[in-house]
Amino acid sequence: MRAPAPGPRRTVFWHQKGGTGKTTLAIAYAVRLAMDGHRVLLIDTDPQGTATAWGERFAARWGLVVRGACGAAIWRNLADRMPGFDHLVLDCPPTITTATMDTLIGADRLIIPVRPAMPDLWALEDVAQILADLRAGAAAPRTRVVFNQHRGEDLRPLIGAVVGLGLEVLPAPIAAAPAWSALFSGGVPPVGLAALLDAAD
Known part of the structure; x- marks a missing residue:
């Protein structure tokens, strides 16, 4: 696993x-x-543009910058041209493309x-096979799986399945909660992101 690149921390979802x-x-x-x-800097690479639409309405409230981007070389084409950030957070579409691979290699x-x-x-x-291939070339980012929308299900067999794929699981799931919808009205995210924030260190 390679050392983090100098400059802002690059986290991809x-x-x-x-x-x-x-x-x-x-x-x-x-x-x-x-x-x-x-x-x-929150970077939206999903053609649906949900993060961009959120940013147009609420980014200034939180002191964030949100930019939409697409295609290969995301880090060079956008992130590297916007200095002064501590964190670059990238929202990816649910696809496996050349742009996806480029994004993962740079994260x-x-x-x-x-x-x-x-x-x-x-x-x-x-996904696990792709990451294994990237690790073979020393290009894989530090990867964590987080269970989301948790409603009390027994996660032990599911965690075992994830670990069996060679992936690391964050220790605490993200609970489902009605308050999540408030995020898209400019509200504060619900508590329960501690494990994600720890992963940023």
Whole structure:
């Protein structure tokens, strides 16, 4: 595993499966970092543009900068041209493309949200193989899987399945809560992101 690149910490939220909460967690993570006094650039590479739309409405409230970007060489084309940030947080679409690989190679941290459901874990199989290939070339970011939208399910067999793929699981799941919808009305993210913030260190 390579050492983090100099400059701002680059954290990517990605899973090849949709609906796992990548965008919501990327926004919440960026807001919490900003609330702690960090200078944060949130980069939206998803064609749906949800993070960009959120940013147009609420980024200034939290002192964040949000930019949309697409295509290969994201870090060179956008992030490296915007100095002065402590953290670059990137929301990826649920795809496996050349741009995705380029983004992962340039990242320091990869957060993979999964719901406590087998289809989300099945989709991890290809992700784990991609990361193994990147590790073979010393290009893989430090990767953590986080269970999202947790409603009290027994996670032990699911965690075992993730570990069996050679992936590390964050110690605390992200609980499902009605308060998450308030994030898209400019509200404060719910508590429970401590494990994600620890992963930023």
